[in-house]
Amino acid sequence: MKNNVLIEISGVNRIFPVPGGEFQALKDINAEIQRGTLTVLRGRSGSGKTTLMNIVGALDNPTSGYVCIEGRTLGSMSDRAKENLRRKEMGFVFQAVSLIPTMNAFQNVEFSMRLAGIKPGKERDKRVEECLKLVGLGNRMHHMPAEMSGGEQQRVAIARAIAHHPKVIMADEPTAELDSAMAAQVTRLFKEMTRKEGITILMTTHDVGLMDAGDMIIELENGQRIS
């Protein structure tokens, strides 16, 4: 089973300097995330979910401990290498609307493929369509973000996150701004993708209703893993 571990989180601490002392956001977090699973990071606001997510997504560095992705320690990588990692091997879905407002759905999805360096051509276009169809927006490909509802926008963001075949998707509260039906739909979509595309998904949420959806659940409280 060991060779099926994609992400290894080991002894991660994160301390933020605050006026008059410091604040420990994460305390000795350990976890192993399996390939092709949906992992749910849960906890209340301020429990350290996003901090952990940022560290796993190579956006932030731990104060101590390390995160390995396929055996590569993020902490020892250069900024450029981390950027390339994010471009090619990761996909991001954010809580707030994160589509580029001047591009339509198709172009937004295509953009992540451009960033990943996937050559233009019929294949790329086909992949964009495929991803948009996967999220159920095959008929709204040429709409601008402003013309779509919040849920639709979030689904475009998911399509964008998977289009370039990343190894892992980081989804930070992707359902926070959606109603529960929509949230359930998004979560179902994630599960489907882990099966269909073999993608590993790391998702944070504070929505109790969704917590059981994951293959693995990491629960945080005050920066500590409690389950």
Next chain:
Amino acid sequence: MYRIMLQKLWHKKWMNLCLLLGSILLIATVVSFPLYQSAAYDRMLQDEFKTYLATEGTWPTMNSMTVLSKKDPQGQTISRMEEFVAGIHQELGVTEKSVNYFYSLTQSEIRSAMERWETDGLSVRLSAMTNLSDHVKLLAGEMYSDTGLTEDGAIEVVITQDAMVECNLLIGETLIFKDMRDINGKEIRLYVKGVFEPVIDDSCYWQVDESKLTNACLMNMDLFHSMFTGENAKKFTISCSYYTMFEYEDLKAGQVEKLMETTDYLTQESSFRSTMDEPPYRSILDSYNRKLERIQATLMILQIPVLIMLGAFLFMISGQMYDMERNEISVIKSRGSSGAQIFRLYLYQSLFLTLVGGCFGIPLGGMFSRILGSAESFLEFNNSRVLNIVFTKQAAIYAGIAMLVTLLIMTLPAIKHSRVTIVKLKQQKALKQKSWWEKLFLDVILLGISLYGFYSFRKNSTALAENVLKGEALDPLLYISSSLFIIGMGMLFLRLQPKIVQLIYLCGKRFWGPASYASFMENIKNGRKQQFIMLFLIMTISLGMYHATVARTILQNACDNAEYLDGTDVILQENWTAVVDSEGHKTGDYVEPDYGKYSTLEFAQGYTRVLVDRAATIKGADKSRQTVTVMGIHTREFGEITWVDQELNNRHYYELLNTLAENSGGVIVSENFRSKLGMKVGDSISFQNADGKNDSATIVDFFDYFPGYAPTQSALNPDGTVSTTDQYCIVGHYAHFRQRWGVTPYEIWIELAEGHSSDEVLAWAEENNVSLKKYVSREDDVKNTITDPLLQGTNGVLTMGFIVTIVLCAVGYLIYWIMSIRSREMIFGVLRACGMHKGELFKMLMNEQIFSGVFSILAGIGIGKLTSSMFVPMLQQAYAATNQVLPMQLVVNSDDMVRLYSVIAAVMVVCFAVLILLLFKMNVAKALKLGEE
């Protein structure tokens, strides 16, 4: 409320600082206008008076009155006049310089107490002048005493030298009036105490005609009063002249209106109107007023685009700010605040900014007006000439209006926004709008209007020149056409710009990297947001180029014209004595002053004598005599000190002179001899000089332009039409004319050596006792051209406008960029999270800057060039002096363009620097606002 306001101000401090800057500049610009005007007009008024004094030699601000007191029983005529004269300056509201009377009894026969036969039948006028003793030089004898009487009761009098000769009077002689007796019936005895000559100084005391003094015996004025005026006036007829002068140096432009009104009342309506002469200053003020109107209107028109841009700037910034606060406003609104409350909040905020703007703007306006007054040329100043700036009531009114407008511009967008609730806002955000002007085709309309103006002005360009002669102001339509053209072209460019970007995008669709791709998308889809700032940039550059060209062209052409008409650096003519025959008739010969002394002109590069006869004649077609100018020159010497540009005559100037030099009996004549009189090379031409002496010569060549020669002269007819007359000119050899006509007065044309001033020639003339009849200094003429209030004001307004627009443009562009980056910080965060490098992000923003900034700059340059070449020739015509003879040349000074480009480049560099700074400060995680920390 005030705390909320202050908090709000602080929260958006940079935006508010920009608003403050805008309001300061707007107020300063508006205030500078009346300040400059009143100061410049004061100077102009002084110039008018000084010119009058220099050319006419009499005091310009003088009133003269004459009245005859004919055996007036109560003596009221004189007492009323004296009272009136004493109060006239107070009535006119001016500073008194002097008030003088000249009283004279009627001429009456006298006999000498010495019974000399020479005095038989002689009659004299017993007269008196106030303050006489201060303005005479005694040649013999003494001045009359304070009492005015001798010990034995005779009236002491003084006489002029002319009177002494004419009347054959002697000093110490007692004269007795034969018929005239004093009030008590006793005989009046005069004692001739002294002989004087008038001292002519700058006080302009001597207004009394000298012919009136040849038989006048002048006595003490106080004594005259006690003997002949008041009750005593009933027995005498006294002619009274009054000369009241006031200081013109103290006269301010603001007083002119009252002065003119009062003067007109006094000379036309008051009970003293019959006694008053039309004062010389009346016509001076009239011509001053005409000039004033022209300048005022012209400068006003030139300021309009700057004021509009200032207003637009304020509108843009406040609009931008309201945009940023839209969320806040709509939230407040949705929570139940009334529109009026929100409006009031913004009103207070604007009021605060306007008041602070006024505090800084008004003094800055004073500085601006000083800049205006020291403008020598576009973006060039001479600090040695300082205008005396006084804060006038008019300036206060202007400041008030400017502040009100500033307040309105800043507050008006609030009305719109105070009605928007959060629901409407969400609806609005979803809409994709085309700019209102694009839908209205405003660009096409503006271009249509301006091109219509352009063609109609070009069609009757002569009308423009006529307007100048008529003293009319710059036609607002002409200037507005050019401004509209710039705006219209700018908007047209904005309409096309997204298409151009799209075209570039499509051309390389498959090659663009993610950064370029993102920037293309941003520009194509979101470009409209930046239209305003782009238009601003385009207008700043094209107006700057256009104004630089206008200012340079007008000034350069005016100076070139002045230089050409003068011919050379200095022209002198001495006073020549005409030879008179035994019967006193002029023979037409003259005594030639020593020409050799000019070799002592060490500061002259060269000099030559030039015969210039402007009153020579030729026989015209219908046997009437046609006036021509005959010039006699020494070809080599003349050629060395004068110059005519090759393109004016279509050949080298020396070629023309050489043709003349090779033919000792030949002449070169102006082109109109060929075109109007049908003459050709080889024809013989007969002419007469001013003294009527004949000559004839063979035409060897024709010229269009020759130093000092104006091919046509335009004049305004009394009926308001303009007539243009051809000027004919014949240029021959000086030696030839001297041989034919003898020695006739000639001019000395001098070219100064490098670094010498024409003042040195004057000093030299004074030192060598050379009495000058004519003195022309090119240096002075060019200086006068530059300091002409219209030209200088134009340069000043254009320069100031340029500086203001550059500042606005720089600030506006920066603000726009910072805002645009700030508002997209989250998207940048997303892009960075997705793995975009900082370098790529920078490239993306660079591209955007190129699409908006660089494209606009290029468009601005193109539009500026096009506008200059189209409109400057016409505008120049509207500015041309009445004596403009040289064809207009478009002048583009590369220094101006370098300055313009470097300012723009500096703005762009600052923008890039700010961009880099912002990018490096950007924290990805923070920008994304990920998480809850």
